[in-house]
Amino acid sequence: MTQNYAPDPALLAKAETLVEALPYMQRYAGKTFVVKYGGHAMGDPEAARDFAEDVVLMKAVGINVIVVHGGGPQIGAMLKRLGVESQFVGGLRVTDKETAQIAEMVLAGSINKEIVSWISGAGGRAVGISGKDGGLVLCEKVGGKREPDPNSGIERHVDLGFVGDPVAVDRSILDSLSKDGIIPVVAPVGIGADGHTYNINADTMAGAIAAEVKASRFFLLTDVPGVLDKDKQLLTDLDPARINALQQDGTITGGMIPKLETCIHAVENGVDAAVILDGRVPHAMLLEIFTRRGAGTLVRAAAA
């Protein structure tokens, strides 16, 4: 007995999607991608599950994925619960000794292990570390910032306390984990030569790691579709000169300034491209990596 076999169009579309992904899988196998997962992007449990699936799929097709996470809103919530005041200067949290302890507890304790659990739940193997582990990140106290005084408006110098800037990254612990099929998940906390614990902006931490491992792609998952122009239209491609112009004319403000400065640092120090993506969009990274459509804002160094 014979039967006409008409493939289900939905299944056929799935097969075509896989075939579309093939050249990208071949291009990226063996390459290193650094993913910065921001605190705003990780709010929704469904989006978190999609994020973990994307990371596990990337690893399964041979990409060495390194996750660096934030947690600013979650630190803020914990400080509020504990009745500790907190303020930001130039996008960085002023961090006294108590705040540094709480930030470490939230970042390296709860958030780090939660991301490890999500990745395990998606069938991957992850190990959570902070910049303190295996000598990963040595940092230096960030110099103070100039800020107008809220009362007088006169500029004053603000000491940020235990806020660190990565000055040396030792990639060996990342390489050991990656080689063994493990996805490193890194909390933005580091140690200084003075032995103190420092709170590091997660974009800065991720950028320093991306530059050290010469990542092919550096993804920054946030809560906007990418960099928007004055008419709220997505800017799909940027280079350092254009970013400087957008900063000068006030198109880029707030948290986007350190984010793009980190992208410039990364692409000028050996990272092929940085991409700012909306982490709330389901499977945002897979769409960017494995389809012709792409998403978000791609930042590259200026052509030589």
Ligand SMILES: Nc1ncnc2c1ncn2[C@@H]1O[C@H](COP(=O)(O)OP(=O)(O)O)[C@@H](O)[C@H]1O
């Ligand atoms: N031109 C711009 N395009 C997009 N976002 C911008 C722009 N200028 C400022 N922003 C702000 O930058 C924010 C992203 O930075 P941030 O809050 O530090 O993100 P995250 O916590 O994910 O690191 C956006 O939510 C938006 O409010």
Ligand SMILES: CC(=O)N[C@@H](CCC(=O)OP(=O)(O)O)C(=O)O
């Ligand atoms: C020094 C400094 O500001 N550290 C940040 C670290 C977390 C972070 O950067 O998280 P997001 O990426 O979610 O913003 C903070 O304390 O909020």
